[in-house]
C-alpha cells in the first residue's frame with residue numbers, strides 16, 4: 001500500500017468505527033439504510049472516488065478505490081456495496097456520457113447527495129442479460145420505456161438509474177442504455193426484497209410504465225447498451241471483489257482475536273493446530289484475493305484489458321468470503337451462530353457476493369471464453 005492508501009484506510013477506519021459500526025446490528029435487524037452515513041462518506045470524498053475532480057470526484061485510481069471499499073466492508077458490506085454500485089453508475093456516465101450528461105448528473109452522485117443504481121437484470125434475464133425484455137419505443141423527442149427490472153441494489157433510494165432497454169432486434173445488439181431520474185412519471189418501485197444478507201441495503205423492483213425518457217438521456221447511441229453494461233461490470237467486478245476482501249479480513253480478525261482469548265482443555269483454542277491451519281488457510285486465501293483485486297485494478301488503471309483478471313478477482317474473492325465467513329462461524333462455535341457476535345451476519349452478507357455482478361458460474365464462462373481466444377490466436 002502506498003502512503004495515500006494508508007491515509008485513506010486510516011481515515012475510513014476512524015469514520016466507520018464511529019459512524020457505521022454502532023448501528024450495524026440494529027440496521028441489519030430492521031433493514032434500515034441511513035442516507036446521512038452515505039452523505040458523510042461523500043463529504044469525505046468516498047462516493048465518487050474514481051471520477052475526475054472536474055465533476056466533483058476525488059480523481060483516485062481503482063487501486064485506491066479498492067483499498068477504500070475493502071475498509072468500509074470490514075464494518076458494513078451494505079454501505080460498501082452501495083458505494084460500489086453508485087461508483088459503477090458514475091463510471092458509466094463518465095465513460096460514455098456527453099459533457100452535458102456529466103455536468104448534469106455526476107456532481108450530486110460524487111458528493112454523496114444522491115445514489116446511483118444499475119438496472120440490467122429482469123426476472124427472465126439474469127445471467128442471460130442479453131435476453132432482457134424491457135422495451136424503449138422511439139417517440140417524438142425521446143423514448144417510452146415499459147418493463148420491470150429485478151433485484152436492483154438501491155432501488156427506491158437512488159435518484160439516478162442507468163437502465164438497459166430494448167430498442168431493436170432480439171439479443172445483445174438491440175439494447176440501449178438510458179439515464180432515468182427518480183420522479184420521472186411512469187417510474188415506480190415494486191416490492192422490497194426480504195433478503196438473507198445486505199439487509200441495510202435496499203433491493204427493489206424498478207418498474208417502467210409508459211415512462212418517457214428524453215432523447216438527451218440516451219447513453220452513446222442505440223444498440224450500444226449491452227457493451228456499456230459489460231464494460232461497467234468489468235469495473236464492478238473489481239469493486240465487488242474489494243468488498244469481499246474487506247468482509248473476509250474482518251471475519252479473520254474476529255476469529256484470531258476470539259481464539260486467542262477462548263480457553264478449552266486448558267489452552268487458548270488458537271493453540272490447537274486444527275484451528276491454526278484453518279486460520280492460516282483463511283489468511284492465505286484472503287491475501288491471494290486481495291492481490292487479484294489489486295491486479296485487476298492495476299490493469300484497468302494502466303489502460304490494459306482486464307476482463308479475465310476482473311473475473312478471476314470477483315470469483316476468487318467472493319468464493320473466499322463465503323468460505324472464510326463460514327469457517328469463522330465454526331471457530332467461534334455456538335456464539336458464532338448467535339447474534340451476540342457479528343460473524344453470522346458476515347456469513348449471510350457473503351452469500352450474495354457469489355451471485356451479484358455476474359454469478360461465479362458466469363465469471364467462469366467469461367474466463368473460459370478468454371482462454372479459448374488466447375489459445376486460438
Ligand code: CAA
Nearest residue numbers: 120126127128129130153172227230231234356357358362
Ligand atoms: N466489454 C465490452 N464489450 C463486451 C464485453 C466487455 N467486457 N463483453 C462482451 N462484450 C460485447 C461482445 O464483444 C459482443 O459484441 P460483438 O457482438 O460486437 O462482438 C457483445 O458484447 C455480446 O457479447 P457476448 O456474445 O459475449 O454476450 P452473451 O450474451 O454471450 O453474454 C455473458 C455473455 C458474459 C454471460 C453476459 O451476459 C454476462 O455478463 N451476464 C451476467 C450479467 C450480470 O453480470 N449481471 C449482474 C447484474 S448487475 C448487479 O448485480 C449489480 C448490483 O446491483 C449489485
